[in-house]
Amino acid sequence: MSLTAPRRSALADQVISQLRQEITSGEWPVGSRIPTEPELVEQLGVARNTVREAIRALAHNGLLDIRQGSGTYVVATSELAGVMHRRFADAAPQDVAEMRSTLEAGAARLAARRCTPQELRQLETLLGRREAAWADGDVERFVEADATFHMAVVKASHNEVLTALYADLGTVVRSFLREEVGDELRAEDYVEHAGLVAAITAADAEAAATEAGSYALICRGLIPRAAV
Numbered sequence: 001m002s003l004t005a006p007r008r009s010a011l012a013d014q015v016i017s018q019l020r021q022e023i024t025s026g027e028w029p030v031g032s033r034i035p036t037e038p039e040l041v042e043q044l045g046v047a048r049n050t051v052r053e054a055i056r057a058l059a060h061n062g063l064l065d066i067r068q069g070s071g072t073y074v075v076a077t078s079e080l081a082g083v084m085h086r087r088f089a090d091a092a093p094q095d096v097a098e099m100r101s102t103l104e105a106g107a108a109r110l111a112a113r114r115c116t117p118q119e120l121r122q123l124e125t126l127l128g129r130r131e132a133a134w135a136d137g138d139v140e141r142f143v144e145a146d147a148t149f150h151m152a153v154v155k156a157s158h159n160e161v162l163t164a165l166y167a168d169l170g171t172v173v174r175s176f177l178r179e180e181v182g183d184e185l186r187a188e189d190y191v192e193h194a195g196l197v198a199a200i201t202a203a204d205a206e207a208a209a210t211e212a213g214s215y216a217l218i219c220r221g222l223i224p225r226a227a228v
Helices: 012-026 037-044 049-059 079-087 093-114 117-136 141-154 162-166 170-181 194-200 204-220
Strands: 066-068 071-074
Touching: 012 037, 012 049, 037 049, 049 066, 049 194, 066 093, 079 170, 093 141, 093 162, 093 170, 093 194, 093 204, 117 141, 117 194, 141 162, 141 170, 162 170
Parallel strands: none
Antiparallel strands: 066 071
16 A cells, blocks of 8 residues: 555646745735635635645645635745745744844845945935834834845845755744744834945945844844944
8 A cells, every 4th residue: 555645636736836836926025914715716716625635745845834714924935935934933033033143144245246236226225125114103104015025135145055045944034033023113222224335335344244143133132232
């Protein structure tokens, strides 16, 4: 008797591929609730059992989280990101802050040397969105804006391995940032990021690394706020 899992149908594999594309393209961002089973059945033109099989497969791989009575949510953008999310769900906040500090400092150093004019304009735009979300007191929008800003800095490093690694850790970073922020945005907790953009714009690699490497540690209280 074979102990291997039953082979999925070709149609189920096709639906899995379609749903994964919605996730990896950003159409269904991390934290969002995906359409209901009936909605997906109508959109994809397949049987409900096929949709259910695809959703369960993506949940097993760590991309989706099925929450009874609430719906199904995107929790990661790749299988590796799902593994990262499960592996580090109980990690010490200090360890996550130090990991962020190390990766973000290295990325910012490279970004200061390699960032294109278009990427600089994007960083300015994302910085503005982050500040606007803070000013509005919108916790969820701020968390997303902050995470998006830091991801853009990492992408500006033009290091594909570093960018992929940071993207796969994105769920971990967002989860801990969400915990750090709490239920409301408090003025005394704000850490500005204008200095980082200025350092990258000036092509000052060491200043950019210092700025980027300090933020996660400041938020966690591991270094004083006067450090930046």
